Amino acid sequence: MRLRNLQTTEMSIVSSKMAISFFFLVVVSVAGLAEGPFNHECHVEHCGSSDLPIKFPFRLNTQSEHCGYPGFNLSCTSRNEIQLQLPNLEFLVEKIDYQSQTILVSDPDKCFPKQLQQVKSYYPFNFTNESPDDFALYSCYPPERDSAYGTLIPCLTKPGQNVYAFRSSQDITNLPLASCTKMYNLRSFPVTPGDHDNMLELKWVTPDCRRCAKNQNCRLKSNGGIETECYPKTNKDIKSKLVTAGSIVGSFFLALAVGALYRLYRYDKLEKENQIRIQRFLEDYRNLKPTRYSYADIKRITNQFAEKLGQGAYGTVFKGKLSNEIFVAVKILNSSKGNGEEFINEVGTMGRIHHVNVVRMVGFCADGFRRALVYEYLPNDSLEKFISSADAKNSFLGWEKLQDIALGIARGIEYLHQGCDQRILHFDIKPHNVLLDQNFNPKISDFGLAKLCSKDQSAVSMTTARGTVGYIAPEVFSRNFGNVSYKADVYSFGMLLLEAVGGRKNVDVTPENVGQIYFPEWIYNLLEEKEDLRLFIESDEDAKIAKKLGIVGLWCIQWHPADRPSMKTVVQMLVEGEGSNFTMPPNPFASAGSTRMMNPTIPPRRLNQELEAIPESEE
Structure with a gap:
């Protein structure tokens, strides 16, 4: 009924x-x-009560395309501000002078040095300043007191860290950069970085409507081209x-x-309910940064899905291109999987995250039953690729780099747990979900199973296990080990760390290897007996790093959540500690009563099967 x-x-x-x-x-x-x-459809428009007229060659996005010249598209924000959208850029329009054909714009975030760092084209506009300068940005720890040679950038400056802009024409030997690190260059930058007026003046040459008389207006000719004509004004x-x-x-x-x-x-009733649910979510989410793309945009970005990067349980990932220099990874979600829960989890969670060790979401698509997620493209694939084989020495990253990667992942998880307004529990930390950029810096990805909770909440409610077998904490399966909390991510990180240290081949469960010992227990036994881990150890320093990573991993996989350290403590252990100074944790395998014998070769890898997440009802 x-x-x-x-x-x-x-x-x-x-x-x-x-x-x-x-x-x-x-x-x-x-x-x-x-x-x-x-x-009548191309008359002068305004945004709300603004007295700034919008007319040809500009047009509002609510008007027909022939009302404006290509590339001169404006829109009204929710605050009735006028927004100019250019490729990879968003400006707020402060003034338009149709007589001089100039437009004065500002940055919505009041930080031009951040928004314009990789921009090379402002087509169809040019700078009114004919001789823009090149600048170099430096981050100084502690802040330089003498800024006589550079300009402070307040919008990029943080407590204990000042950012200065120096003209590239200056001799670097004369600059006060003893405690500074170069961030990036601003080439052909039109304004002086750090100026407080936050204004940029652009001009256009084409179309030139100044030839029209005072009693005439300008418009596109009706032949479908880009030629313009003058026509008499009408009341x-x-x-x-x-x-x-x-x-x-x-x-x-x-x-x-x-x-x-x-x-x-x-659509059937279920699909309609899913779309309504997602649409309500997006209405609440519209003020956040990621761009919303149509499905036509997604096809254009991926060149009709030409290059496939990979496939998982919830979708297929394709390589895409926003411009000649900006590449992205586009994940097309399977419409047959779930009820939109993963899409809402991913978009809602990623919108709260801004961290160097977490993958950045560029945008998303929710076009009917078609849903997609657009991320920054990371060229070195996942950590899984570099730790899955013990005898593929050519793919081994080295112990120092492995330690840096472990520290980056730990900092990313610590940020999820403590750095956001709400605590974010990932519930699927594993090597496959850690991507590596061009410098092999790690970035955590795939938030489809994530949950949000307040920072003072000691436990979260769950109706079913979620995650990947082998990385799931014991309490997720059985409450006899304790309540489910952020310590579940600590356990998953520990398993990831031990897998990185173990560097094993993927071994199937067969009658020949079922008797082999569980590989974390194998590592524990070696460390307890003060034996070498026998894995690409070429120096004493490598041995110390391997031992440190192994001990930290064993602390993280303690059976009871209360016995595991927080991610903040894990970060401190990875930064400050040395393997020789670490205390061995209690044996987490003592209660298992293991009597299996260890195969003298590389230990087997546990099964890496996916558990399908079931939508939960929160208490």
Whole structure:
């Protein structure tokens, strides 16, 4: 009965919208026959109560494309600010001078040095400053007191860390950079970094409408090209304004009605509920940074899904390109998996995260039943690739780099647990979900199973285990070990660390190897007996690092959550400690009563099967 009432209500709403739409369409059609197609739909626009006129060559995104020149697209923000969208750039428009053909813009985040660091084109605009300068940005620890040679960048400066901009033409030997690290260059930067006015003036040359007389306006010719023409101005009466308003409102309601009918007959009840659920989430999420793409945008970015990077349980990943220099990884989610939970988890969680050791989300797509996630592209694949084989020495990264990677992952998890407004529990920390950039810096990815909770919450409610077998903490399976908390991620990190130290081949469970000892226990026994781990150890320093990583991993996989360290403590152990000074943890395998004999070769890798996550009902 409830379903029938819901369907009846939806049909009633759709019918009402269609009736209103047809009314406006009739009015618009009659007025259009009398007035002509260009006279009223391309009039001067404003954003809210703003007195800044928007006219040709600019157009609002609510107007038809022929109302503006290509590339001169504006939009109104929720605060009725005027926004100019260029490739990889977003500006707020402060002033437009149509006579001098200049536009004054500002950065929404008031930080031009951050937004413009990789930008090489402002097409179709140019700088009014004909001789822009090159700058180099330096981060200083502790902050340099003498900034006479450079300009402080307040928007990039943090407590205990000042960022200065120096002109590239200066001799570096004369600069006060003794405690500074270079961040990046700003090439052909149009303003002086650190200026407090936060304004940038751009100009356009084409189209040039200044040739039109005072009693004329400028517009595109009706032949479909990009040539412009001048035409006489006409006075708009009240009737024309009403017709224009009716055209916009009628088109809106018509599109809404068609969309509702399409959804009503195209999808079944479950799919509609999923889309409504996701749409409500996106409405709450619209003020966050990631860009929302259409499915057509996704096809263009991936060149029709030409290059496949990988495939998992929840989707397929393709390589994409936003520009000639910016590459992305696009994950197309399987519509048959889940009910939108992973999509909402991923987008909602990633929007809260800004950390060097967490993959950055560039944008997302929620176009009907098609959903996709767009991330920064990391060229060196996942950590899994470099630790899965003990005898593939050519792929071994070296112990110092392995220690740096472990520290980066630990800092990323610590940020998830303590650095956000809400604590983020990942629940799927494993080598496959740690990606490596061009410098082999680790970045945590795949937040489809993540959960949010307050920082003072000691436990989270779960109705089923989630994660990957072999990395799941004991308490996730059985509450006899304690409540599920952020310590579950600590356990998964410990298993990842031991796997990195072990560097083993993936071994199937066969009658020949079922009797082999569990590999973390194998590492514990070697360390307890003060034996060498026998894994690519070439120096005493390597041996210390291997021992340190092994001991930290064993502390993290203690059976009871209370016995495991926090990620903050783990970071301190990795930064400050040495393997020779570490205390061995209690034997986490003593209660297992292991009597299996160790194969003298490399120990087997546990099964790496995926557990399908079931949607949970929160308490």
